Amino acid sequence: MSADGACRSCGGKALEVFLSLGKMPLPDAFLTGDALSGPEPRYPLDAAVCPDCSLVQILEEVPPEKLFVENYLYFSSFSDALLGHSRDHALGPIASRSLGPDSLVVEIASNDGYLLKNFAEAGVPVLGIDPAPEPARAAEAAGVPTLQEFFGTDLARRLVAEGRRADVIVANNVMAHVPDLNGFVEGLAVLLADDGLISVENPYVRDLVDHGEFDTIYHEHFCYFSCTSVDTLVRRHGLFLNHVEYFPDLHGGTLRWHIAKREEPSDTVRGYLAEERRRGVDTPAFYRTFATRVAKVRDDLVSLLRELHDGGARLAGYGAAAKATILLNYAGIGTDLLDFIVDRNVHKHGMYMPGVHIPITGPEALLERSPDYTVILAWNFRAEIIGQQAEYAARGGRFVVPIPAVEVV
Ligand code: DWN
Numbered sequence: 001m002s003a004d005g006a007c008r009s010c011g012g013k014a015l016e017v018f019l020s021l022g023k024m025p026l027p028d029a030f031l032t033g034d035a036l037s038g039p040e041p042r043y044p045l046d047a048a049v050c051p052d053c054s055l056v057q058i059l060e061e062v063p064p065e066k067l068f069v070e071n072y073l074y075f076s077s078f079s080d081a082l083l084g085h086s087r088d089h090a091l092g093p094i095a096s097r098s099l100g101p102d103s104l105v106v107e108i109a110s111n112d113g114y115l116l117k118n119f120a121e122a123g124v125p126v127l128g129i130d131p132a133p134e135p136a137r138a139a140e141a142a143g144v145p146t147l148q149e150f151f152g153t154d155l156a157r158r159l160v161a162e163g164r165r166a167d168v169i170v171a172n173n174v175m176a177h178v179p180d181l182n183g184f185v186e187g188l189a190v191l192l193a194d195d196g197l198i199s200v201e202n203p204y205v206r207d208l209v210d211h212g213e214f215d216t217i218y219h220e221h222f223c224y225f226s227c228t229s230v231d232t233l234v235r236r237h238g239l240f241l242n243h244v245e246y247f248p249d250l251h252g253g254t255l256r257w258h259i260a261k262r263e264e265p266s267d268t269v270r271g272y273l274a275e276e277r278r279r280g281v282d283t284p285a286f287y288r289t290f291a292t293r294v295a296k297v298r299d300d301l302v303s304l305l306r307e308l309h310d311g312g313a314r315l316a317g318y319g320a321a322a323k324a325t326i327l328l329n330y331a332g333i334g335t336d337l338l339d340f341i342v343d344r345n346v347h348k349h350g351m352y353m354p355g356v357h358i359p360i361t362g363p364e365a366l367l368e369r370s371p372d373y374t375v376i377l378a379w380n381f382r383a384e385i386i387g388q389q390a391e392y393a394a395r396g397g398r399f400v401v402p403i404p405a406v407e408v409v
Pocket residue numbers: 074078079080081173220251318319320321322323324342343344345378380381384385388
């Protein structure tokens with residue numbers, strides 16, 4: 001919802017709230033030891049759907065600087081699965097659009113260069129745009145030129161005035177992260193070459209609801225997309241949704257939307273739009289039972305962990321993820337239940353989880369301190385993490401996976 005209470009896409013004023021998660025700390029606002037006793041802002045977190053254009057969005061608008069500049073230690077390269085996915089993502093358009101030294105590929109939210117480096121290695125000129133200082137520095141070091149700015153219509157116009165138009169624009173996990181959605185999409189239209197391709201990836205709201213992925217609802221994510229809401233949104237800016245690809249194992253179910261300036265819809269995208277109509281994904285009714293199911297996941301998880309803990313088991317967590325902040329704070333799971341959380345991202349080591357203040361350390365702690373059970377908070381990387389922790393499992397360690405349903409592995 002924008003500042004005036006209207007839908008971020010169509011401006012409609014009839015948003016219907018379907019989930020309230022209470023007042024939450026910012027998902028990536030990890031704390032140093034010194035900051036533990038200091039002030040820690042919390043913001044209401046309510047999810048709503050627009051009955052006019054079907055866009056799902058949160059009501060609260062936290063300034064992006066607070067979200068993606070001051071407190072942002074997310075580095076895409078700490079997941080091998082994501083790196084593999086991103087390499088395939090680059091190789092596709094390089095071949096299908098015969099990109100070469102005269103082309104330009106722009107990525108918005110290019111982070112540490114995890115994707116653009118694949119284009120650069122193939123001799124295709126690239127430009128990254130990302131406001132987060134640490135990841136942007138890492139990208140430059142990896143040979144990916146990066147503008148440390150937020151993307152919007154103004155920046156697009158400035159680049160065009162400098163004679164730059166993009167043959168391919170990649171925007172992964174960013175269209176959901178911008179408060180000014182229409183300004184962002186207008187910027188895409190301005191920067192794109194007439195026969196260019198916009199490739200947008202975001203988690204699929206249908207799967208968020210079907211799998212109970214409530215912990216992916218947080219203040220960094222202003223919007224949650226379906227094919228219907230993307231189709232309506234891009235048409236408003238002279239763009240067309242022409243194709244869609246589905247990645248069921250990425251971030252709990254992700255869609256990649258192919259968007260361009262000429263309308264050539266594939267049977268695939270027509271199929272998704274029809275399926276969404278058939279299931280009512282474009283109507284408030286689809287979201288009305290979600291809150292009850294979320295509460296059940298919370299209660300199942302808390303009662304299991306309490307039972308294990310009271311039975312003498314020592315518990316830990318894997319994945320100091322943004323989604324973990326929401327799950328732990330919503331369920332009230334703190335240092336009374338989890339002794340520590342491990343994560344491969346060295347920038348998070350020695351820090352504490354927002355709100356619940358559970359200490360974060362490296363994955364080697366699982367073998368050193370041998371907790372009996374480890375809760376996989378980064379459940380979207382379940383297979384990769386369990387595979388990686390084979391030695392821990394061989395020594396008797398067990399895993400608890402909270403989403404889509406609480407499970408002991
Ligand atoms: O939208 C967003 C998504 C794409 O990424 C951002 N707003 C923030 C971030 O969300 P997240 O932190 O919930 O994302 P991840 O990618 O699920 O985080 C996983 C965490 O787990 C990272 O801190 C890295 C860590 N990890 C690890 O320690 N070992 C991940 C893998 C795969 C591993 O093997």
